[in-house]
Amino acid sequence: MSREVPDAAAHALLLDDLEQSAFAYFRHEVNAHNGLVRDNTDASAPASIAGTGFALSSYALAVERGVMPRREAAARTRVALRFLWNAPQSDAPDATGAHGFFYHFLDMESGRRVWHCELSTIDSAIALAGVLAAAAYFDRDSDAEKEIRTLGDAIYRRADWTWALDGGREVSLGWRPERGFIPYRWQGYSEALLLYVLGLGSPTHPLPRASYAQWAASYRWMTLYGIEYLYAGPLFIHQLSHVWIDLRGIRDAYMRRKGSDYFENSRRATYVQQEYGRRNPRHFDGYSDVWWGVTASDGPGRTTQRVHGRSRCFYGYHARGAPFGFDDGTLSPWAVAASMPFAPEIVIPSLIKVNATYPGPRRKYGYMCSVNFTFRTSQDGAAWISPRDYAINQGPVGLMVENYRSGLIWKLMRRCPHVVRGLRRAGFDGGWLDEAEPDDR
Numbered sequence: 001m002s003r004e005v006p007d008a009a010a011h012a013l014l015l016d017d018l019e020q021s022a023f024a025y026f027r028h029e030v031n032a033h034n035g036l037v038r039d040n041t042d043a044s045a046p047a048s049i050a051g052t053g054f055a056l057s058s059y060a061l062a063v064e065r066g067v068m069p070r071r072e073a074a075a076r077t078r079v080a081l082r083f084l085w086n087a088p089q090s091d092a093p094d095a096t097g098a099h100g101f102f103y104h105f106l107d108m109e110s111g112r113r114v115w116h117c118e119l120s121t122i123d124s125a126i127a128l129a130g131v132l133a134a135a136a137y138f139d140r141d142s143d144a145e146k147e148i149r150t151l152g153d154a155i156y157r158r159a160d161w162t163w164a165l166d167g168g169r170e171v172s173l174g175w176r177p178e179r180g181f182i183p184y185r186w187q188g189y190s191e192a193l194l195l196y197v198l199g200l201g202s203p204t205h206p207l208p209r210a211s212y213a214q215w216a217a218s219y220r221w222m223t224l225y226g227i228e229y230l231y232a233g234p235l236f237i238h239q240l241s242h243v244w245i246d247l248r249g250i251r252d253a254y255m256r257r258k259g260s261d262y263f264e265n266s267r268r269a270t271y272v273q274q275e276y277g278r279r280n281p282r283h284f285d286g287y288s289d290v291w292w293g294v295t296a297s298d299g300p301g302r303t304t305q306r307v308h309g310r311s312r313c314f315y316g317y318h319a320r321g322a323p324f325g326f327d328d329g330t331l332s333p334w335a336v337a338a339s340m341p342f343a344p345e346i347v348i349p350s351l352i353k354v355n356a357t358y359p360g361p362r363r364k365y366g367y368m369c370s371v372n373f374t375f376r377t378s379q380d381g382a383a384w385i386s387p388r389d390y391a392i393n394q395g396p397v398g399l400m401v402e403n404y405r406s407g408l409i410w411k412l413m414r415r416c417p418h419v420v421r422g423l424r425r426a427g428f429d430g431g432w433l434d435e436a437e438p439d440d441r
Contacts, residue, residue: 233321
């Protein structure tokens, strides 16, 4: 696994395009009156609270890359934070949230719960991470930026993480006013790393330290294709927490025992995904060392086709994973791009080849959600391409490319006392964390 980066300077235009086209989603798919971001590009789609969190973080990179004036970015951010702070929080079934958390999907206009969806602890964590990133970035003395910092801190402090435990040791996946807590908890390595760090860092309603150890006890360390790593099947799991937390060179008790860290783990996971594409053990069309990236994504829909004399089952949006887990031949080029910081030496060549040989994945908002070469959309054998773009795809692309280039979001969050406190309470030490400002741990 070579660490050599293939002529990064020569690919500045590629990186600019990746960031700018991803950010275009958050420039256009937003309600300017409340700051909520549409979940996907279907005209009838509701807002996604996680997508709104990605937008709040993305305004910083837009300013730094000259895509949006700072004053406009601050104004958009203040609108969103005012809404999140003032929107109804109660046990009512049509509120925006409860106990400081937010429903997964909200009406784009009113900001109220839609579809009887769950109050999602992980989507709320993504929103809160975006809130904290915005508060860290807008550090000037103007009235707008002062208000952003005040609101950001207040929104974060309001979340009642002890309530989200539902009397147990691990955080619940979510809650519905009609039925109460979802009967599942965050177990096994996942994007919940971000959730636990934010919950542990709360100065008002923190998770107990034991909750993190309980969660980590459910990890699975595996050796696949000769690579040892902490396993999770969907590629996005190995990316999401890294959007906001600089996990390079810092370790918790689990990673100290393994002699690794979570950044190195994600690098290895990226190589496993590429090797899965190259080996293509399930014999899907199109998989290779260029076409890889199996993750949670949109799909062709629940149907069956006979392809090359074999019956194949396909599905819609699903948490796909590799080398184990569900896979129906659906690949996500955006997920390859979001692995940029971990393994640019394989990501950049893959994206260059994809761009040169198949222009379909490049659209208005950058890399599309997913493509399936095995599913036949017509008799001429054209590949299926998702007709939608998603906020939770475009957000990681822009932010992770910027972290690769400048470490912007990592630097912002490294000086956030709540994140520092959460990491230390989780047992992390080493690297930049040992040099961070002391906290009230």
